[in-house]
Amino acid sequence: VYGAGKDVGQAVAIVAALRAAHPDRAALVTRAAPELVDALRGAYPDALAEAGCVAVGPLPDPRGTVCVVAAGTSDGPVAAEAAFTARVSGASVTRVTDVGVAGIHRLLASKETLDTADCLVVVAGMDGALPSAVGGLTGVPLVAVPTSVGYGASFGGVAALLTMLNSCAPGVVVVNIDNGFGAGLFAARVARRTSR
Amino acid sequence: VYGAGKDVGQAVAIVAALRAAHPDRAALVTRAAPELVDALRGAYPDALAEAGCVAVGPLPDPRGTVCVVAAGTSDGPVAAEAAFTARVSGASVTRVTDVGVAGIHRLLASKETLDTADCLVVVAGMDGALPSAVGGLTGVPLVAVPTSVGYGASFGGVAALLTMLNSCAPGVVVVNIDNGFGAGLFAARVARRTSR
Amino acid sequence: VYGAGKDVGQAVAIVAALRAAHPDRAALVTRAAPELVDALRGAYPDALAEAGCVAVGPLPDPRGTVCVVAAGTSDGPVAAEAAFTARVSGASVTRVTDVGVAGIHRLLASKETLDTADCLVVVAGMDGALPSAVGGLTGVPLVAVPTSVGYGASFGGVAALLTMLNSCAPGVVVVNIDNGFGAGLFAARVARRTSR
Amino acid sequence: VYGAGKDVGQAVAIVAALRAAHPDRAALVTRAAPELVDALRGAYPDALAEAGCVAVGPLPDPRGTVCVVAAGTSDGPVAAEAAFTARVSGASVTRVTDVGVAGIHRLLASKETLDTADCLVVVAGMDGALPSAVGGLTGVPLVAVPTSVGYGASFGGVAALLTMLNSCAPGVVVVNIDNGFGAGLFAARVARRTSR
Amino acid sequence: VYGAGKDVGQAVAIVAALRAAHPDRAALVTRAAPELVDALRGAYPDALAEAGCVAVGPLPDPRGTVCVVAAGTSDGPVAAEAAFTARVSGASVTRVTDVGVAGIHRLLASKETLDTADCLVVVAGMDGALPSAVGGLTGVPLVAVPTSVGYGASFGGVAALLTMLNSCAPGVVVVNIDNGFGAGLFAARVARRTSR
């Protein structure tokens, strides 16, 4: 359920319908405003919430590992959405934060964490160069997420999106700007298959 | 080795160097002009060649299955590049051809082939709508490849690229326009991990 | 009368002038803010209002049928504007809602409704793929309406607009982003001619 | 059959297959190079050919009238494609040529021809203003076709496309740049329904 | 003095400096917010103000005539800025309002007013087609002003700008979007020279 643009009543009703139809799995709401988070937590006391995402209902046992890598603190919310979605979609999640192409040594220090994941989600705004560097360090499947962080000729994330589509590292795939949800879901699907 | 923009001598020399450095795995050339294909076949009689791609050296045993889906005959060369790359990168490959959103029944008839793959590569030009339809039919990880097929406001594949980035089917990831190589490599990486 | 950007006084005066000049047919206001809707209903108690549209005066007897198809709930306001306009412009209107390319079976179930219309209006945001699928199912004239629903690289509806202009289904025509009015008017013109 | 990008052998084979599958209706090839036109005429002596389009097989009896309006002589090929397609798709066709917004009196002199059509196809490049003027003169359903005629900031037809999408005349619908085929097919569908 | 983005104190100080430096001619402020208009009127009781423009000081005797033509009521503020600027810059001004390409007869009725001007300023948003029609009716020098009126694929006036740059009427020149000031100044320069 994409929470943005839906009012609290609409969103709560959709969650209730999903819970009734699929009691065995969690309903996931993303881009939820604080009031919606509160309403869902009020209705479902054991709901999990983080970074504007809320999961209501039982989570699947995790299979496989998704590692979410983020360049800067501004990219944090999108990375958190990806991580939360991956967990709700049934994968274990590890995080690597505050690494960047302009500080390459910290990235090199994380190589083992990267190599032991089953799928990577790499989140970056501004120049969007991080996936190229990560993709050069490891052969783990890598999903790049451009964020709208930046100003001027970043055009709300378009610059980072183009960088990633043109990555000189082979085998990088891309999702829409700020689409942490899509990246997390895709990565979890890959990770869960890995350990079948 | 990206063959476009390299002359035959350059490309043959790079292949020879790669063969020497890595005798246990194949060197892959993409976007090879006919003269380059001929030169490589002359130098390496057991080279495999298809759709402007040439593989020189032993292929890995296939693990896992990549299914390459293509909308129209014009998308054929990109789909063939993806399929060839996936095979050279170590996956088995199945093909579904000539299905499209505007002829949805033929797509529905292919559902079992789609469901039994470990990763899908869906190639489409013009409106780029096919990945949305395929992604709605199956939960297998799906890599969408926009092609430059079209005219007018297709802008050399940009229209299809945007369609795919905005796909209403969850969990669709995208590569650059006409980048069959990138999609095939990524899909093979996913497929090989699946069956580990 | 395009209500957006006009204040209540201006809009009410234009409607009064239209009513005086053409007492035999309804004046139509679109994109009316709630205060304008209230003002018109106050002045014309039998005015019809829905989705920011208000019709003042006698509606023509309906001739022919326009079917308005919408992909998601977010596309609802534009679809409602199209349907209201088509009815005020003299056609009967049927609706198909909440169908999408990513859930193709629900669309297939609506085939008879589609086939019995004289003109279709298909409304979709995000990837804008729905008109291609509908156009593949039926030969009824089809007007596609892209909506500004989406985020990131949807560019306020441009992605959906390009998808529709490049539709692989033959005979799809397109109107401006969010232009439910234009689509509804055109479709009613076609439908009324059909049954002449 | 879209002839551009297919070689003569491919195209002739597709036509043969279509003729075999649907002997009762004509196969239509558009954007055919002269060699392809010759090959089809050689194989099918009674084939009709005009403006890079070839029709092979029996044409339907015409029902309803499509009027194709073109601004300048440079827009002629696209207008001819639209007219040929409309005729092959089963409508009678009338033509108005060499009228333009900058010479409005010639357009006014054609009003009766416009009013007696069942659907209009209006073709224009450069500023793309003609559909607005025609749409202000008549209430007949109007399909606008931008052409790639122009230079500089016409961007290969994008300027005309945007003009038409933003037409101040209500009820104008648009197809892709240079897409005479799509406009002709759509208009014939409307015209044939009109006279049912 | 471009008033937008300057606070009242800044703008008043600049006007005072201009008045001191050039007591023989008026200082012109455009895009003035209501508070700035009030402040200038308070400081200079005989200041002229209209449409967010304020002129402080003696106006030149008018020489020559500028005719400002506007398509719709939404284009009114830009047309008023052009007219006010032309008058302050030393030309007489006539106005033609509420004419459009989609209602061509009202435009034809204004032909004499157009022909007797020394320079035309034609203001239009949406499809921006009006200058082409006016330019086809008269050989008077014509400055086209695109406005940001429109929605969707009008892109804040870019569609109208492109239409005007590609006008099929010869001898049309263009200024920036919403730049009534520039058009009015240029037209007054032309008109004043005419009657020298």
Added chain:
Amino acid sequence: VYGAGKDVGQAVAIVAALRAAHPDRAALVTRAAPELVDALRGAYPDALAEAGCVAVGPLPDPRGTVCVVAAGTSDGPVAAEAAFTARVSGASVTRVTDVGVAGIHRLLASKETLDTADCLVVVAGMDGALPSAVGGLTGVPLVAVPTSVGYGASFGGVAALLTMLNSCAPGVVVVNIDNGFGAGLFAARVARRTSR
């Protein structure tokens, strides 16, 4: 007559028709290929030809002066088209060549030539900055012509076009990229009125 895209026969026929219809004034062909220039000179021995433009028939007596200013030698053909058109349209023409913003002293040395013209045409590619500098030196009406000279992010003249539309010199108007014809015609209309 816009010569590009017309074959020699078509163009010669149009010129003959124009000569017959208007024997008292010259027919002007622009963007004529060398073969067309030769054909016209063969048919009309006293035709004038320069820079791909050909004038056939009697020129009007010149009234007023147009000064054509060009930044670099690459801008020469467009400047020549503007100058030729202005002369054929009835103005005297002066030229200032090889001045640029990056060599401002040569521009300053031409100030008197600029000031004595009735209308300026300023032609520039690359950064398109010259009209701003010229417009700051003189109050003569100024028509700016962007050219497609440049590479990389000049986007075929779009960079220069945008520069000119945003000129910080007041009263600069702009025509389409490479449109020397439109600028010359407009400037001649202004110049001829000046000396009435």
Added chain:
Amino acid sequence: VYGAGKDVGQAVAIVAALRAAHPDRAALVTRAAPELVDALRGAYPDALAEAGCVAVGPLPDPRGTVCVVAAGTSDGPVAAEAAFTARVSGASVTRVTDVGVAGIHRLLASKETLDTADCLVVVAGMDGALPSAVGGLTGVPLVAVPTSVGYGASFGGVAALLTMLNSCAPGVVVVNIDNGFGAGLFAARVARRTSR
């Protein structure tokens, strides 16, 4: 530290950490909101603040001179950011303000100030033409900064950015729109090296 998008607590904490890690050099915050400026001044009474920038800690002894040139008052904040950054980064700073291409004499009067600098930062919005003029006057290394000042087809600074990238003056380099920080830092690096 880029202050925009960080709350006061985050930003103050980062500054404290930087001060602790690097007590010998100043921490620089740019794009600080007034509350953040106040908070930093409260915590560090000898902090320097200007134009939304705050420097906390000892400044390096200046070496070399950066001259910051600005076209209009609207470009002031970006120019001030560049000047402040250059000073904090260890260069002396001179300023030239309110010069422009449209008033070229004031620029010429500043030539000596330009020539005696070690690196220039030239800030301009709207047409972005100033760097071309400055670059033609002097051979000092020149960094151009486009600003988002403008309207209509200035596209938030893109027009100025393109002008600068296409500058006809050789040896002009460019930074992102409004990026006074990057230009000031780069220029200081050049200036400090100059006097080594």
Added chain:
Amino acid sequence: VYGAGKDVGQAVAIVAALRAAHPDRAALVTRAAPELVDALRGAYPDALAEAGCVAVGPLPDPRGTVCVVAAGTSDGPVAAEAAFTARVSGASVTRVTDVGVAGIHRLLASKETLDTADCLVVVAGMDGALPSAVGGLTGVPLVAVPTSVGYGASFGGVAALLTMLNSCAPGVVVVNIDNGFGAGLFAARVARRTSR
């Protein structure tokens, strides 16, 4: 002298004029076609030529060092143009080739070469990520050059240009796409000042 678009005679004449006017320094021709290179070598036997650049006349004694870094072999011609220009403009030149973000270890191995330069020129196409990585390794002034190498959504170098403008490494400046000349000239100016 920019050789592209000039014929051999024009270019040779300009060089002769420059040699006569400035006998003490070299004339530099860039983007020279092979025939032009041959003509210049024929006329000036001691001319230096490389990568489509020719220098005629005495080179200055080198002062300071420019290091030109290139990502891939396809970027070679632009890197060679930058290096040649820097040398002709009076700097010593070092080269680092075939390093990339996706192979970060080779870049790290070049750190000392980078650190000992006075100015860096970093050339990259495709994702344009290399300047960010180099800028993170060293504080030497860095000029980034995007190249038109790439395909699909690289848009002829625009993707790399945007990446570089948005670099997350501070103090990166950018030149136009493929503008090795501008980068080399600027870098030489910086380097020569360094060692004064």
